[in-house]
Amino acid sequence: MTIAADPSAAEAVAAACLDLGAPGVEEREGAVVAYFALAAGAGHPAAGDPEAGTGDDAAAAAAQVLASLEQRLAPVRAAFGAAAVGRPQGDTVDEEDWAEGWKRYWRPQAVGRRLVIVPSWLRHARWAAGGRVPLWIDPGMAFGTGDHESTRLALVLLQESLDRLAAAGPRPLRVLDLGTGSGILAVAAARLAPASVWACDQDPMAVEVAAANAAANGVDGAVTTAVADLLAPRAGEAGPGADLPGPADLILANILFPVLDAAAPRIAAALRPGGLLVLSGITTSQREPLAVRYEDLGCRRVASVSRGGWSALLMRREPPAGRVAP
Numbered sequence: 085m086t087i088a089a090d091p092s093a094a095e096a097v098a099a100a101c102l103d104l105g106a107p108g109v110e111e112r113e114g115a116v117v118a119y120f121a122l123a124a125g126a127g128h129p130a131a132g133d134p135e136a137g138t139g140d141d142a143a144a145a146a147a148q149v150l151a152s153l154e155q156r157l158a159p160v161r162a163a164f165g166a167a168a169v170g171r172p173q174g175d176t177v178d179e180e181d182w183a184e185g186w187k188r189y190w191r192p193q194a195v196g197r198r199l200v201i202v203p204s205w206l207r208h209a210r211w212a213a214g215g216r217v218p219l220w221i222d223p224g225m226a227f228g229t230g231d232h233e234s235t236r237l238a239l240v241l242l243q244e245s246l247d248r249l250a251a252a253g254p255r256p257l258r259v260l261d262l263g264t265g266s267g268i269l270a271v272a273a274a275r276l277a278p279a280s281v282w283a284c285d286q287d288p289m290a291v292e293v294a295a296a297n298a299a300a301n302g303v304d305g306a307v308t309t310a311v312a313d314l315l316a317p318r319a320g321e322a323g324p325g326a327d328l329p330g331p332a333d334l335i336l337a338n339i340l341f342p343v344l345d346a347a348a349p350r351i352a353a354a355l356r357p358g359g360l361l362v363l364s365g366i367t368t369s370q371r372e373p374l375a376v377r378y379e380d381l382g383c384r385r386v387a388s389v390s391r392g393g394w395s396a397l398l399m400r401r402e403p404p405a406g407r408v409a410p
């Protein structure tokens with residue numbers, strides 16, 4: 085259903101569609117597009133099944149959705165004016181033709197104590213309810229919807245890290261997000277704390293997506309993005325690693341074990357003494373060897389979290405002997 089909507093009424097129109105059960109809603113310029121599932125079988129008769137639905141069923145189901153939607157839109161028209169909310173225009177699409185069908189299943193989700201991840205096409209003020217900070221994310225083709233355990237575990241430890249760093253007194257933080265993907269961790273850090281974040285990925289497409297998500301969340305002034313391969317040799321050096329702009333108060337790295345392992349010296353060296361490091365993207369059986377790898381480089385274990393076979397580590401770079409980290 086496409087409903088022409090004045091920008092002032094778009095959120096209310098989107099809310100009416102969601103309340104009616106639309107699993108996906110997109111706010112476009114001047115219109116709200118909402119997807120509704122028609123009753124199973126409607127318009128898609130299975131071969132050889134006389135009980136299966138017909139095109140008439142599809143028309144009847146669509147008419148029913150239209151009538152219910154008109155009912156829901158009536159109070160919105162009353163509040164914003166009839167000119168602000170157009171009549172819904174319906175069309176039916178086959179599931180397989182629905183190129184972005186996956187978006188239907190991606191719902192806002194709370195993570196940890198302070199965050200809620202909201203698909204950017206469901207941008208709606210009510211998701212900010214409950215005092216949680218919303219992250220508006222459109223991952224495009226990049227990794228990082230927040231659905232994957234490695235991202236969720238990293239976000240949980242990110243919140244814990246910020247609490248620990250804040251306990252040492254309020255000050256702007258230097259944060260690195262290595263393997264930023266959609267930019268979800270970088271955006272979260274910049275939304276939760278006064279921080280300047282450097283976010284990199286080896287994939288230029290991901291870097292573009294991360295920059296767009298930072299802008300969509302109003303933190304593009306705080307997040308700098310860069311294409312960088314953590315395993316590419318630096319000029320004149322044989323070993324792995326790209327230049328990392330430390331010293332950092334906090335490093336977030338949700339990448340697979342081989343990269344975290346090979347780039348460990350460069351990552352650990354980019355932390356300031358007392359700085360915190362979130363390592364994610366590892367399976368539970370990889371947690372111990374990775375912790376030992378970073379301990380050998382002067383870090384100490386602070387916490388770990390695990391779920392669904394995935395683990396994430398929170399580590400701290402030890403201050404030089406005899407000094408207490410700020």
Ligand SMILES: C[S@@+](CC[C@H](N)C(=O)[O-])C[C@H]1O[C@@H](n2cnc3c(N)ncnc32)[C@H](O)[C@@H]1O
Pocket residue numbers: 226227228229230234235238262263264265266267268269284285286287290312313314315316338339340343365
């Ligand atoms: C598991 S995704 C994490 C995305 C996002 N940070 C999150 O937490 O959801 C890992 C990301 O690391 C990037 N990556 C993998 N190897 C890399 C390397 N050697 N240097 C830089 N980025 C790398 C991938 O392109 C991918 O976007």
